[in-house]
Amino acid sequence: MEFRTTSRKDNHIVLSVKEDVSSRTSPWFEYLRFVHQSILETSLSDVDISASFLGHAVEAPIVISGMTGGTDLAKAINESLARLAQKFKIPIGVGSQRAALEDRSLARTFSVVRENAPDVPVIANIGQSQVAAGVSREEILYLVEMIQADAIAVHINPLQEVLQPEGEPDFRDFVRKLGEFVKESPVPVIIKQTGEGLSRESASKLRGIGIEGIDVGGAGGTSFAVIEGLRSRFYGRDLLEKVASTFADWGVPTAASILEVREIFPDKLLIATGGIRSGVDAAKALRLGADFAGIARPILKELYEGGLSRAEKYLEQVIKELRVTLFLTGSSNLNELRSAPIVI
Amino acid sequence: MEFRTTSRKDNHIVLSVKEDVSSRTSPWFEYLRFVHQSILETSLSDVDISASFLGHAVEAPIVISGMTGGTDLAKAINESLARLAQKFKIPIGVGSQRAALEDRSLARTFSVVRENAPDVPVIANIGQSQVAAGVSREEILYLVEMIQADAIAVHINPLQEVLQPEGEPDFRDFVRKLGEFVKESPVPVIIKQTGEGLSRESASKLRGIGIEGIDVGGAGGTSFAVIEGLRSRFYGRDLLEKVASTFADWGVPTAASILEVREIFPDKLLIATGGIRSGVDAAKALRLGADFAGIARPILKELYEGGLSRAEKYLEQVIKELRVTLFLTGSSNLNELRSAPIVI
Amino acid sequence: MEFRTTSRKDNHIVLSVKEDVSSRTSPWFEYLRFVHQSILETSLSDVDISASFLGHAVEAPIVISGMTGGTDLAKAINESLARLAQKFKIPIGVGSQRAALEDRSLARTFSVVRENAPDVPVIANIGQSQVAAGVSREEILYLVEMIQADAIAVHINPLQEVLQPEGEPDFRDFVRKLGEFVKESPVPVIIKQTGEGLSRESASKLRGIGIEGIDVGGAGGTSFAVIEGLRSRFYGRDLLEKVASTFADWGVPTAASILEVREIFPDKLLIATGGIRSGVDAAKALRLGADFAGIARPILKELYEGGLSRAEKYLEQVIKELRVTLFLTGSSNLNELRSAPIVI
Amino acid sequence: MEFRTTSRKDNHIVLSVKEDVSSRTSPWFEYLRFVHQSILETSLSDVDISASFLGHAVEAPIVISGMTGGTDLAKAINESLARLAQKFKIPIGVGSQRAALEDRSLARTFSVVRENAPDVPVIANIGQSQVAAGVSREEILYLVEMIQADAIAVHINPLQEVLQPEGEPDFRDFVRKLGEFVKESPVPVIIKQTGEGLSRESASKLRGIGIEGIDVGGAGGTSFAVIEGLRSRFYGRDLLEKVASTFADWGVPTAASILEVREIFPDKLLIATGGIRSGVDAAKALRLGADFAGIARPILKELYEGGLSRAEKYLEQVIKELRVTLFLTGSSNLNELRSAPIVI
Numbered sequence A, B, C, D: 001m002e003f004r005t006t007s008r009k010d011n012h013i014v015l016s017v018k019e020d021v022s023s024r025t026s027p028w029f030e031y032l033r034f035v036h037q038s039i040l041e042t043s044l045s046d047v048d049i050s051a052s053f054l055g056h057a058v059e060a061p062i063v064i065s066g067m068t069g070g071t072d073l074a075k076a077i078n079e080s081l082a083r084l085a086q087k088f089k090i091p092i093g094v095g096s097q098r099a100a101l102e103d104r105s106l107a108r109t110f111s112v113v114r115e116n117a118p119d120v121p122v123i124a125n126i127g128q129s130q131v132a133a134g135v136s137r138e139e140i141l142y143l144v145e146m147i148q149a150d151a152i153a154v155h156i157n158p159l160q161e162v163l164q165p166e167g168e169p170d171f172r173d174f175v176r177k178l179g180e181f182v183k184e185s186p187v188p189v190i191i192k193q194t195g196e197g198l199s200r201e202s203a204s205k206l207r208g209i210g211i212e213g214i215d216v217g218g219a220g221g222t223s224f225a226v227i228e229g230l231r232s233r234f235y236g237r238d239l240l241e242k243v244a245s246t247f248a249d250w251g252v253p254t255a256a257s258i259l260e261v262r263e264i265f266p267d268k269l270l271i272a273t274g275g276i277r278s279g280v281d282a283a284k285a286l287r288l289g290a291d292f293a294g295i296a297r298p299i300l301k302e303l304y305e306g307g308l309s310r311a312e313k314y315l316e317q318v319i320k321e322l323r324v325t326l327f328l329t330g331s332s333n334l335n336e337l338r339s340a341p342i343v344i
């Protein structure tokens, strides 16, 4: 079992890097244009993009989204991602820690993140199926302590569960179990869909159980339907391959999901992951109501293909673009960006 | 005459399999998106897609649409299709039984369906021209008994009649004749357009004459204009080839036709055939108001190219996709699917 | 001068046949779809498409639009076109008769039309520039008698005048001169734009001066901007070539022009020429308010490339498609077609 | 420093001529169509397109937009452009005169314009950064006298400042400084954005400080994001290259910018530059509210590739197309064009 879990993690990384695993839908950011402002009275160097992540001060509203852990490759990747987070002073997540629950010797593939990112918020990660199956208080503490996490994300992806031969598409009693999980957790809990977005209806079901953050994980970026389809193709699982292909455009696009979730949770931490590719995309996500924009696959790809320095350049670019977007819309800080004129 | 009828049947099969005979319009399902639901509290295995076909319980709201009969090839195909219907416990139709009326020795090419599908609804089939020309009570009984049919479909396709050199585009008195046909029929009668859809106006003309079901047979899937165009090309009938090409996008797209017909017949059995290619398409047809989604050509193609096992895999895929669509929209059964949130 | 006029005529013919001289805009017929009717109670053979052209009974609402005259090639073409008109019992126009005014020996290149089409309406043709320059009563009679015309078309194309080096873009006093022309003409006068359409405003200026018909000559079919552009290219007239290319999408598309002109002239003969390619296009033009649909270039092309028999097949096809469109919309005649349901 | 400034000028010219440096957005002129008028009562030769530029009579509402100066190549180009302006009797601008402020020996690369265009309005040019940094009264007089300017344009392009390594994206106190500049200037001041357009909000900030003209410089034509991106690529400045590419479609398209600025400044001189390619584009800009249409890169390209004679032909073409547009919309002069019917 642990072998399966860990090798699958490597599969995900390699496929994400080598194939086009994006959703067949777009995140819908193209429907939004900022209005350029020519007559400015500020200096680019005055633009302030610092933000607060669940009470922790960070230097940009960008999250390195959790991707991996559990294998040697994953450890090396996590170490690099952590260095980036530390360098840019931005929050970072780890991939699902399930493997480390099953085999505690794998904990070091995750703890490497905290070691290399001592000064930024780190987000633990566990899957919906584990929560639905029940995680003990001791296990939650173990997950959090492993990386001295500031928050823990429960990732949900019912479509992926359906498409994995080893998937467990059984979520009976999930919301109640999630409520218990929240009560047991020593740190704030974030609900994180990965690639198909949260709708208004789904968000409503989360009200009143004490979660502190939502990552909309919208459609338009990395698609696990596409990834699982490629894995099924490789293993000759024809049926799952075809079903995956049918659902490759499924989900609520990120831009739409931000609007729907913000309506339900006006005050909670809202992270927008899924198809954020540039600082202009990030600015659009923030303009629509997100507090942070999360990025996963592009960073992984730069890292894998060009090493730490290229991944660093990429993040530098995103952050510069975000600053320039604030500048050119006449916004001095993130608060002003939220009311910058746009065209839809 | 019987030779013409039977060889034409084989033409249709071979062309449908080897050429792209789809309408130049789409079924318009792309204008509809389901809203993904992340926060589920059910299990995929609890999703119930069983349905009732004119009082007969079946395991999925999918119909294997009538395609053939009358030749040896047709017999072999019908036998396989029947096994599929029996396996999945879903209704099945036969192709036009006109040939068997003309030459009763051909009855076995149709009866093979009932022999191999003893436990599911089987739908007899006869053309509008025959009904317009008058079918005797004895003939109707013969058609029904041949396959112990649970219903009989009268297929209509005025465009095809126009495009066949052997066509009979003369429908004077058709509605009255259809009324008589309904009265004589020992089983429920279904009106079935094949590929150009039923409009609101046409559906209205069917009110009050006792039909029990409508198959909208919308534009966007197999197009007999395209098929007849290819036949005309082959036989050098230039005029008909060109006219066929002009009308290759003619008709009411399936999605539109479902809405129009459901408005006129709120309570009758409504089958949506024409361009259903996946379980998501089928779910969309049901969401718009259909009771069943019918599929013809894709099954034929899988069967012809990959044998029974591949056709079986295809149907398995469609049914799985339909189940997954219910699951991911938070619908436990077909009734709940009918009010699942959608985006247009 | 006469040499220039006649050789230009041959240029036009050859370019129209060998190059793609269609407007860079479409006639907008694609925005209109007829609603297919499945439940019919008529026979195709009962569909009646006979029409009346300024009081003359004809067998279809199709006009062979005036194209040529003045050269030997033109004479041969006119003879064939006339035979087609006579065969299908439909109206036919001749090309501009200006050349025959300048050199009366060229009259036979036009009169060949009446000789070969004794039983159908024949339309004489003269340009706006001649009318603006003043045509004497004697000249008008000469034009009409040359072909025993039932009507005379005054073609207008200010854009073409601009683009021809020999053009005369001077229309001062045109409307008054046209009024005089109408008074002098022994037969009804038709105003005919060729390829850029008549707008509501332009149509309004024609009110009250006694014209009996309008050919909207909309954008979307043969474009004289494109034709003149090709001629300028050939002769190295760079400036005119470029200007022509800028205006290659200029004009009111045929479908729009029909609606605008019908609003101003609810009762006059309205011919829709420009981009009619099939009987379905013709039906759409009639549905929008035209009395006749005119076709020019496609007939010329079939004739040039495939001789009389292929041009005949083409017209047969258009007429068949028109009949089928009436049939499949449940219209028994052109009057009923005018209220057939459509989707925009 | 002066070296950097002048060589950069040559870079801009060469890149503009050899690469596709247009914005990845369009100027949105394609959303507007003029309505063709067939029934005209004027002559093309009567169409009057003369205009007034800040009180100076000119023969067409076309401006040769300021592009260059400061190098030998620039001097040669400026000389040719000036001859064109003189020939067509239209206003002409020079490129940024900053280099000549830094090194007065470069003045002759600008003064060549006035020498060759004695009878038309000439527009001086200085950048926003210089104004923000403060330009003395003596310097302003120097700029104006250098070319005996009739007006002076202050060009603004915060995006370009961001994308140039040598850029100065610091505009604190700019509006106040601009106000002082206006007071000191002996000639009217024009604010000129170059390629990203002026929005309603930015235009509002300019109210009440005494500027006499606005050049909207909208997105859809030459893009300095694209040009600077190419320069960064050449010099291996990866980060700036990528940021430039992200912003290559940034800005308010010219057509939109005209509407927004005209709303704020109903009576000031409004020049529309950015993506004007033909006389029809120019006519559309005027129809939307501009007084003049400015053209830069196409003239430069014709000049560079085909010499003075080809550039002259191009301007002849644009002016002819503008005249023809007036003619075919039934407008005798620019005033009538402003209420010509259009379709959006």
Ligand SMILES: Cc1cc2nc3c(=O)[nH]c(=O)nc-3n(C[C@H](O)[C@H](O)[C@H](O)COP(=O)(O)O)c2cc1C
Residues within 6 Å of the ligand: A012, A013, A016, A065, A066, A067, A068, A094, A095, A096, A125, A153, A155, A192, A193, A194, A195, A217, A220, A221, A222, A273, A274, A275, A276, A294, A295, A296, A297, A298, A300
């Ligand atoms: C290789 C890979 C592995 C991932 N694994 C996890 C995971 O274990 N837990 C999780 O919450 N999200 C996981 N994600 C999802 C990302 O956090 C993110 O939500 C998603 O990739 C969309 O962002 P993107 O379009 O920027 O890639 C993974 C993504 C990738 C590319």
Ligand SMILES: Cc1cc2nc3c(=O)[nH]c(=O)nc-3n(C[C@H](O)[C@H](O)[C@H](O)COP(=O)(O)O)c2cc1C
Residues within 6 Å of the ligand: B012, B013, B016, B065, B066, B067, B068, B094, B095, B096, B125, B153, B155, B192, B193, B194, B195, B217, B220, B221, B222, B273, B274, B275, B276, B294, B295, B296, B297, B298, B300
């Ligand atoms: C080869 C072939 C033969 C068909 N023959 C008949 C027929 O005899 N009677 C009938 O009602 N429909 C017939 N159909 C129409 C189908 O039942 C169905 O309505 C149509 O193909 C649209 O569905 P599809 O797009 O899934 O193919 C035939 C279809 C095919 C492909």
Ligand SMILES: Cc1cc2nc3c(=O)[nH]c(=O)nc-3n(C[C@H](O)[C@H](O)[C@H](O)COP(=O)(O)O)c2cc1C
Residues within 6 Å of the ligand: C012, C013, C016, C065, C066, C067, C068, C094, C095, C096, C125, C153, C155, C192, C193, C194, C195, C217, C220, C221, C222, C273, C274, C275, C276, C294, C295, C296, C297, C298, C300
């Ligand atoms: C070669 C050629 C010559 C034409 N000459 C004339 C003409 O002399 N007078 C006239 O009124 N229209 C003339 N026309 C215009 C046609 O009558 C018709 O209005 C136009 O071609 C648009 O129809 P289409 O798109 O079917 O070609 C000519 C068209 C062509 C192709």
Ligand SMILES: Cc1cc2nc3c(=O)[nH]c(=O)nc-3n(C[C@H](O)[C@H](O)[C@H](O)COP(=O)(O)O)c2cc1C
Residues within 6 Å of the ligand: D012, D013, D016, D065, D066, D067, D068, D094, D095, D096, D125, D153, D155, D192, D193, D194, D195, D217, D220, D221, D222, D273, D274, D275, D276, D294, D295, D296, D297, D298, D300
């Ligand atoms: C090579 C080049 C250099 C330019 N330099 C200047 C300049 O120095 N000052 C200025 O105000 N605009 C400058 N511009 C901008 C043009 O004046 C004009 O606003 C812009 O190119 C958009 O017009 P277009 O799309 O017709 O090229 C320059 C343009 C080009 C192509």
